[in-house]
Amino acid sequence: MLTRIRLTLKQHRFETIAVTVVCVGLTVAALIEAYRLNSLNVPLSCLQSYQGGYMGPSQGPVTAAQAHCNELAKSFNDMRGSLDMNLVQLLLLFAPILAGIVVGAPLVAREIEQGTAPLSWALSGSRRRWLLGKVLAGVFLLAPLMLVVGLAANVLEGALNPGLNPYASFSNYLGRGVPDVFWALAAFAGTFALGTVLGRTMPAVVLALVVCFFVRATWDAGMTHFVLRQFAVQQVQQDQQQQQGYVVYGPGGPGNADMYVYYKSFIDGKEVTDAEVNAWYNQNMVCVPMLTPSASTSPGDSGSSGASSSPGAPATPDKQGSTMGDNGVACQGPNIDPSHMPQPVQYVIPGSWYWQTIALESGLLLLGSLFCGAIAFVWVDRRRPY
């Protein structure tokens, strides 16, 4: 079997070398970017007080220390938003899928295209054993490479969000760490299954790109809607700012640790629908457009996957009975006791459940991979070798 694995990698040396070089390069790039961010040594307090230039509720004169703090935070945010940083993050997001497709597509399809399948199939009594050798070669190539890339992505995520433990946070959790391995394996299995069925490399690549990106784009929504919903628990009020009425954004915000799944609204302890909440506001509040802190775009919210500060989260009323929406509209009601206002309650997967969630989602990806693999193993036994 080892001989077959070695020869498979040698046979597909272009793909093997290309994927290895890209993965190693990406790992190095991610580590360099993380080092650049860490080397700024920005205190967490600076980042928390600096939200896109807004200095928080304090309106006093800016001290030299605060100015320095702002300068550091600005440098940090500029680096976070730089082109190279975004490019590395983008590549880290898609590398597992692309690597899986590149390695998987020619695995069987090229044998059929180049007419070598009859040679091997005539020698091997069992086509499934033949395919197993090739599949193992792909797995042995992709798994360690993607683990390295995923770990580097974790380091970068930690650098991008100082104070955040990447192993206890759902910030961008599907684009880093262990899930990278399973994304790559799923893309690999799906693509070699397509290659086996179609018998052509390029059509398999194109179709795999469409299918994989569709699955990747809908995965978060599908998982939160169908799977994670039943495990979600009520979020604990843990952040001082949140209690003061600010939705927590940005680096170090504990809101990034939990994964927002859904919310419920209550009025006087009774669960109500969104329509009822709107009706309540229409009846009791006057809303005017205002320039407010919450209207500013957060530099820290870099598309984190289902973090509790997600756009789906409801507006939160403060103690003065005002509430602010995402579109910069502030509402003020006359002398209403905040305890009688609609109270949104968020249901989240706590960051402390990171490994359990990773295991669940990785397991689902692995199941998908095994399903695709099973199709290929059944199909290869029945198809013509040309």
Next chain:
Amino acid sequence: MALGGGASTGTAALAAHGLSKRFKKKIALDKVDLSIPAGSVTALVGPNGAGKTTLIRVCMAFERPNAGGVEVDGVDPWKHRSEALRRVGYVPQTPAVYRGLSVEDHLSMARSLHSGFDSDYARRRLDQLGIPLDQRADTLSGGQAAQLGLAMALGTRAKVLLLDEPLANLDPLARREFIQVLLDAVKSDGSTALLSSHIVTDVEDACDRLAILGAGKVRLDCPLEEARQTHRLTEADSPPPGATAIGSFLGKGGKNIMTLWRLAPGDAAGEALETASLEDVVLGYLAAGRGTGLQLN
């Protein structure tokens, strides 16, 4: 119905019974009955599209028959594929080699895929031909690539060798070399070979049996010598007495219509005529199969 008397003699290394294979509306094999005796080297001859490749592919379990079946050394390849393939060495139509892999890698791969693969045997054969084991297979000449394919097939030490037009792309020297290696191996191993070709002269010296396939049907299946001895070629208007006309085709030079005759047993007058060449026998049966009575030589 195929003509010939040698099919039922000896143990059949390869046998087809009422074998039919259809690709949509095209009939590739039409109720083929064929029996290749063990230890023989049989030429499977026919024009392009006659069904030679399909027959071999069915034997390799690459194609599923629509009706009937085949047995390779007594094993149905479609029902017991791994068992059947252990008994078969296969050389595909075009010498397919793995680009980027060396000759030695090919042998290593064959050994990893086939438990009984004899690498030393294959290596010795390639050594004798001066093919470097460390050379990349995609840089081999056509003849060398064909020899590599043959060495891989022979290395399996299979009882039955199926060779699907392996000579088609080779120059005359490479063809001769290929056939010589094949014959040596068959002689030393006592295996059976089915060598398909659409060029009669390629197989004339190598084979001891002839099976002619035309339009999906077996036209003739008999020992080569019997094919020569029992057929005569004359101009259409001068038949040997008691002989059966097989088919007419345009003779060499394109001047006369020639007819192939099959002699009746004990036809002394017919036997006095000059024997037909193997090419004439094949042309006569193929012309009969087409039904036009005319076949360009």
